[in-house]
Amino acid sequence: MSRIRQTFQNLNDTKALITYITAGDPDLDTTLALMHAMVENGADIIELGIPFSDPMADGPVIQRAAERALAQGVSLKDVLALTARFRETDQTTPVVLMGYLNPVHKIGYAGFARAAAEAGVDGVLTVDSPIETIAPLHAELKANGLDCIFLVAPTTSEARMAAVGKLASGFVYYVSLKGVTGSARLDTDEVSRKINILRRHTSLPIGVGFGISDADGARKIAAVADAVIVGSRIVKEIESNPGREAEAAGALIKTLKDAVR
16 A cells, blocks of 8 residues: 555545655755754654746745755755655655646656656656646556656536546645645635536545645645645745755644644
C-alpha cells in the first residue's frame, strides 16, 4: 500500500493537512529542516515544489521562492537527493513532488520515475501535463509505484473530471479558484458544489488548495474536502522570517492543523 493511501486510511474521519514549500528556498539544508518541522507540527503530507523558471500556475510569493532556489543552483536532481535525506529519518510521511514538466522531460520519464522511487518520493504532480499527453509519464510513474496526481479546476467539465478519475491515484487536487496560487477569493459554497460533482467520478480523497491562507479558511475547507492544501501562506512565512524559517512555518502549520481537526 502506498504511503499516501496509508496516510488517508490512518486518518479515518480526520481531514489531512497537506503543506507545500519550494525545495531550495532559501537553501537545501533549511528545506530539510522545514520538512521535519512541518511534520512535527501536524503536516500529514508534504508537497515539495521543484524550482522552475516559468511557474505559470504560481503567484508572486511562490515565484519569488523559485527564484531564490534557482539562484542557489537547485535542480530536480537536488530535490530528489533532498527527499532521500528526509527519508533517512522519516519513513512514513508521504512526499509529493509538484512542479512543471520541463525538468522531468529533461531527465527522461523512465529515469526520473526510477530515481524518484529510489529517493522515497510517493507521488508526482506536473501542473502543465494535460490528460491528453500524460500517458508516457503516467505509465512510468505507475510502473515504479508512484501516484500520479491531477489538478481539477473550477472550469473543468464533468466529462474531463471522469477522464481524470480513470487515471489519477493518491488523491485529486481541486483548485479552489480561477487564478494562481496565493489568490484570495475563496468561495466555500462553490468549492463544495464542485467537489460533490467530482466525487461522482473518483473514490480517491479530494484535497483543496489555492487561496487557503489561515485557520478559518482551513476549517471551512476541511468541512467539505478530505484534505486542506496550503502553500503560499507557508512560503510567505519562510520569506518573512530569515534565520527562523522552520520555527515560523511550524507555528503557522500548528494553527492550521488545529483548525483542520
